[in-house]
């Protein structure tokens with residue numbers, strides 16, 4: 119049984135559908151039984167079990183599901199208690215993509231090993247779509263000196279409210295500031311540093327700039343490179359906006375302003391908008407001390423669809439017992455081929 123926490127949300131409902139499509143048994147978990155039953159009916163999963171609870175960790179510890187997928191967000195606070203509730207033997211997956219939540223989950227590695235559980239953080243387009251490319255480029259090679267990864271998601275907007283989970287993620291990114299690895303250490307940089315316009319393999323173009331994303335950590339772990347830069351197409355690249363980001367980040371560190379911003383942002387009504395490009399792209403350039411440079415790409419469709427497929431694929435594989443005990447990013451837990459199984463195509467020009 120694969121519990122989906124936050125199953126009424128955008129990603130939760132899609133992951134439930136993808137788990138069922140892969141032959142797994144999803145259980146929809148949330149705070150309101152009526153909304154959960156409505157979601158189940160809309161997904162054509164009217165027979166699946168629903169669990170209403172506002173204490174998911176306690177419920178997990180009591181009923182011991184095989185796998186838990188956490189889509190309730192706020193991962194910096196929710197991931198560790200929910201993952202620990204999965205011990206002993208239960209597995210945990212989340213969609214975190216920031217440099218606060220992901221390291222916290224990864225520090226549970228020894229507990230997970232001792233408990234025979236697999237914890238996977240970053241099961242989404244950004245982390246998996248870039249770490250899978252880095253892992254493929256670095257296979258059977260010595261440790262490189264430099265890695266650059268670029269994550270260029272093409273995201274369709276359904277419409278409706280932005281929601282608190284996403285608002286919290288955006289504000290958390292702004293307050294963290296930029297990061298990169300230098301000489302093996304993660305160091306602060308300007309937010310939206312290293313902007314670049316990319317010529318994509320399908321003839322289109324996309325811009326990206328540096329942010330405090332999980333891609334950075336995952337690329338460092340996948341390569342061992344001392345110098346790593348990670349950029350995202352979701353970061354602003356316009357010079358005026360980039361200039362204002364440090365001020366916005368500083369203001370949002372003030373708790374009352376932060377709470378206000380999250381509330382206001384969560385209530386923003388989004389207009390339905392088609393994805394800007396047909397494909398989402400993960401990209402990596404790896405450089406070795408002897409001057410060798412290798413480049414690779416991962417092509418996916420709509421990024422949220424890839425994310426939902428990735429989380430479902432990881433969950434189903436863990437349910438089948440394919441994981442090894444410990445706390446990992448997705449490709450390190452299950453191999454880079456999990457990105458292909460989630461709908462990505464990797465290649466090197």
Ligand SMILES: NC(=O)c1ccc[n+]([C@@H]2O[C@H](COP(=O)([O-])OP(=O)(O)OC[C@H]3O[C@@H](n4cnc5c(N)ncnc54)[C@H](OP(=O)(O)O)[C@@H]3O)[C@@H](O)[C@H]2O)c1
Pocket residue numbers: 123124125126127128129130148149150153172189190191192193213214215240241242243244280281282283284287422425
């Ligand atoms: N890494 C990636 O590529 C990626 C991609 C997409 C999303 N994400 C992240 O995944 C998370 C979910 O995104 P989303 O777009 O699916 O959000 P969403 O549509 O707002 O859904 C979140 C769901 O979680 C439940 N929830 C919210 N707060 C809760 C709480 N305190 N306790 C229990 N349940 C709670 C809500 O369900 P009820 O109110 O019905 O209980 C809601 O439906 C966000 O953190 C987002 O940043 C990551």
